[in-house]
Amino acid sequence: MKDKKTLQCRVEVDVNPFGLHDPRVAEIIQYVADHYGESVSLNLLAEKLDLSPEHLSRLVKERADIGFREICRKVRMAQAGILLEKGYPAKKVAALCGWKSLSAFYRCFKKCYHMAPKAYQKFCIRLQDDKRWLLWKIERVEFEKGARKTKELKRELLLGLFGQGPPPRRPKGVKRKKV
Secondary structure: OOOEEEOOOOOEEEOOOOOOOOHHHHHHHHHHHHOOOOOOOHHHHHHHOOOOHHHHHHHHHHHHOOOHHHHHHHHHHHHHHHHHHOOOOHHHHHHHOOOOOHHHHHHHHHHHHOOOHHHHHHHHHHHHHHHHHHHHHHHHHHHHHOOOOHHHHHHHHHHHHOOOOOOOOOOOOOOOOOO
8 A cells, every 4th residue: 555645735646656655766766745836956955865966866766667767757747637636726736835936837737737826726627626516416316216216327427427428238139258
């Protein structure tokens, strides 16, 4: 099971997203997650851990298969996504997540999420509305039809919600192929 940590803005972040078992690298990721809004440098962290910056960089690269800067960027982008979902404006999110330049934040966000921050916010709002509608529809169906058909109807509603439509039904008399 992965470790979780509640951060300053009361957002849960996965502090060990790479499934690492090395306590030193987990400690590094933990530090970055705790201080994602600040300027975290390799030299500062190496000094805190009593390692040389070169050794720290090599350790992270060997154990996590990505560099220290990329870990910082991923943690910040995860926080930015969570804050945008909560309705914070992009300018404030960039400042809270430690980005000095709004244009650099936008560029990195687009690279990570494949859409602009405002589009991501609209997407999340639409998804929340769809989830609320789906829950209301399931409750209504359970009330009208009873609990017997609820599982099948939930499946159809979930598939229909995301634009794939319900799966095709097998005609009567046709048996399922055994593999």
